[in-house]
Amino acid sequence: xxxxxxxxxxxxxxxxxxxxxxxxxxxxxxxxxxxxxxxxxxxxxxxxxxxxxxxxxxxxxxxxxxxxxxxxxxxxxxxxxxxxxxxxxxxxxxxxxxxxxxxxxxxxxxxxxxxxxxxxxxxxxxxxxxxxxxxxxxxxxxxxxxxxxxxxxxxxxxxxxxxxxxxxxxxxxxxxxxxxxxxxxxxxxxxxxxxxxxxxxxxxxxxxxxxxxxxxxxxxxxxxxxxxxxxxxxxxxxxx
Amino acid sequence: xxxxxxxxxxxxxxxxxxxxxxxxxxxxxxxxxxxxxxxxxxxxxxxxxxxxxx
Numbered sequence: 388x389x390x391x392x393x394x395x396x397x398x399x400x401x402x403x404x405x406x407x408x409x410x411x412x413x414x415x416x417x418x419x420x421x422x423x424x425x426x427x428x429x430x431x432x433x434x435x436x437x438x439x440x441x442x443x444x445x446x447x448x449x450x451x452x453x454x455x456x457x458x459x460x461x462x463x464x465x466x467x468x469x470x471x472x473x474x475x476x477x478x479x480x481x482x483x484x485x486x487x488x489x490x491x492x493x494x495x496x497x498x499x500x501x502x503x504x505x506x507x508x509x510x511x512x513x514x515x516x517x518x519x520x521x522x523x524x525x526x527x528x529x530x531x532x533x534x535x536x537x538x539x540x541x542x543x544x545x546x547x548x549x550x551x552x553x554x555x556x557x558x559x560x561x562x563x564x565x566x567x568x569x570x571x572x573x574x575x576x577x578x579x580x581x582x583x584x585x586x587x588x589x590x591x592x593x594x595x596x597x598x599x600x601x602x603x604x605x606x607x608x609x610x611x612x613x614x615x616x617x618x619x620x621x622x623x624x625x626x627x
Numbered sequence: 628x629x630x631x632x633x634x635x636x637x638x639x640x641x642x643x644x645x646x647x648x649x650x651x652x653x654x655x656x657x658x659x660x661x662x663x664x665x666x667x668x669x670x671x672x673x674x675x676x677x678x679x680x681x
Contacts, residue, residue, distance in 0.1 A: 491630075619652055619679055
């Protein structure tokens with residue numbers, strides 16, 4: 388038997404069912420669009436990765452009394468980065484993590500002593516971290532990196548005044564600053580070892596100026612012949 | 628001291644002998660030792676008093 392009604396009406400129930408199922412899907416997509424609108428993309432910015440292959444962290448501590456006997460030390464294992472703005476050649480932020488067990492000095496006994504609870508207590512506090520909070524550029528490459536240093540389990544603000552240079556995508560930063568170890572709970576042996584420690588953070592390797600290289604010139608073969616190795620022996624007057 | 632020297636291009640095999648209070652290292656090319664030490668002393672003033680045998 389044929390029904391006498393317009394073509395397609397027989398499909399109305401099926402179309403209604405499809406719409407009923409499709410409408411929630413549309414609503415979900417709208418929700419996703421709304422979430423996407425609220426999602427703030429993370430800006431991709433260049434960063435200089437730093438570690439002991441291209442940077443160094445060293446310090447000089449001195450004894451209290453008439454004979455300061457400065458002692459040089461440093462750390463061989465640390466990692467971090469400096470985020471930079473390539474367009475303006477400015478540093479944006481700096482983070483450095485130091486493995487405290489990598490400490491070194493010129494004396495094995497001193498290195499061992501610095502690792503124990505009298506000083507860094509590396510067993511209890513195996514790492515230190517510096518995180519910048521503000522970088523203030525000055526004139527002629529001068530800059531100050533302010534931030535928080537977590538050392539010996541305590542965090543305190545420090546200010547790294549230094550020199551900064553960035554050219555051809557390469558970064559150099561060097562800062563020497565004083566650190567009061569007592570601010571980080573390192574209060575042992577203050578009568579024997581000064582609380583103030585001179586610290587240096589150098590990003591980038593020092594180079595010797597061309598003025599220090601006498602006799603260079605001519606063709607490359609002559610230069611290669613000049614690359615002989617000499618053994619130099621230095622006397623260390625201050626190592627007593 | 629050791630790190631100062633080790634960081635210089637052309638310097639290798641830095642060794643400190645605490646018995647005779649000397650530091651020896653290999654130096655490539657014809658770098659002037661006095662000028663090298665003077666430049667390093669700019670960042671580590673202890674180095675300005677060092678003497679050398681070359």
